[in-house]
Amino acid sequence: DAKTTQPTSMDCAEGRAANLPCNHSTISGNEYVYWYRQIHSQGPQYIIHGLKNNETNEMASLIITEDRKSSTLILPHATLRDTAVYYCIVRPYPNFGNEKLTFGTGTRLTIIP
């Protein structure tokens, strides 16, 4: 799986958009970008995933650059409950029966009141 690089920590004011970057310069053409988050002492929670087009769901938006070497997760109106560690992961598609997720160190996002 491709390696990802994320900033160690970020702060964001409550109500503002939180933009979390991820670098995956060695991503292969058949690899998706996935985002998970982990709120303190809970299991990771799936947020969103994408291949090359921008994606949006009820939780967040995912912007993937045209060369696919980086992406940005956007939480449009951050709340205190969005304080968590956010993980960017790349996974092959199809996964040929490999459900393994390789977690890096992630970005610790703190929402400031």
Place this chain on the structure above:
Amino acid sequence: KAGVTQTPRYLIKTRGQQVTLSCSPISGHRSVSWYQQTPGQGLQFLFEYFSETQRNKGNFPGRFSGRQFSNSRSEMNVSTLELGDSALYLCASSLAGRQTTEAFFGQGTRLTVV
């Protein structure tokens, strides 16, 4: 629909003992994966089971083992516990199959070895 259920939530064991952790996946999910999370090593993949067979294995010693039952429920076992086995153990389930799908995690079992 019920989520992934892990039991017990907390466990305290003594060095040298063994422990069994349980995971009930989301109904219909056939793949169950286990992860260990420690402050020093982060989230690390232990193994994955699909249709009662171990498909993938991480880099952990043989003291760590698991199994999956016909109803997709899974257990993991750690024998001869060491202090370093203290961790949050997380279970994830997914539909699996040919398409890449998201994994859903349980709340984890916090194991403390004393």
